Amino acid sequence: MNKILIAFDAANFSEGAFKFASQLNEIQPCLLTAVFLSSMDYSIFLGYPVGMQSDFVLEMATIDDKLIARSEDRFKELCEKNHIEYRLHEDVGGYSLLTLRKETRYADMLIIGSQSFYKNVDNKSPNYYLKEVLHTAECPVLLVPEEFEFPSDLILAYDGSESSIIAIKMFSYLFPQLCKNDALLVYANDDTDHIPEEAYIEELLTRHYSKLTIFKLDVEPDDYFSAWLKSKKQAMLIAGSYGRTGLSEIFRKSFITEAIKAHRLPIFIAHK
Secondary structure (H helix, E strand, O other): OEEEEEEEEOOEOOHHHHHHHHHHHHHOOEEEEEEEEOOOOHHHHOOOOHHHHHHHHHHHHHHHHHHHHHHHHHHHHHHHHOOOEEEEEEOOOOOHHHHHHHHHHOOOEEEEEOOOOOOOOOOOOOOHHHHHHHHHOOOOEEEEOOOOOOOOEEEEEEOOOHHHHHHHHHHHHHOOOHHHOEEEEEEEOOOOOOOOOHHHHHHHHOOOOOEEEEEEEOOOHHHHHHHHHOOOOOEEEEEOOOOOOOOOOOOOHHHHHHHHHHOOOOEEEOOO
16 A cells, blocks of 8 residues: 655635545555645744744734634545545644645655645745745655546656666666556657667566556657647656656656646656
């Protein structure tokens, strides 16, 4: 049984993220641990004069308490309705990103609603909070749009890098049942005609993905990969590291950013 973490900020309960977690639980029962974070990270106010901090923080904390209580009730109601084993954690300290990083250290995977996470604070996609989680999480992160079709196909983004292999392996370890679905290993690089270490990757992945197809996408990935993904109506994207040192030369940051912005597919992201 996996321990799956699901994170909500106080102002936004993601129905899409919960729905995906519930559907995963139907396939592989899990312990679903909900983390309810403050409406913002109060650590940004540490440099302000104490008087300015206290009134504002007290007011926001009171609002957070009410919002979190409402979200907790919704979460418990849905878990009990769907027969999911669950736990509740609150960000009692107000240091949201630090709290979430610690929580990810003790979880197999984190689920976040990619459209709702801190949208009241920053409506960019992906916003500052989401980027920070992707940079610092100590477990894989699954980004889920509010509207989606549960995936029947897997798209494995491969570029020969360590991070892409880690993501593909981590997904197979966590969700062997989903690996029975059609899996398309996609390599895109217009500078070479061969897939790097193809024999090695095929030897490894055919042990985990029973319906694996290897495909070289003959387009410039930054320009066309997101457009190509639009034709994949019922798929999940599995991709390597977002951020600490950037993506590789082939699947660069703009590729994953565009995939997140589209809000169409669940995206599984992992790094070392």
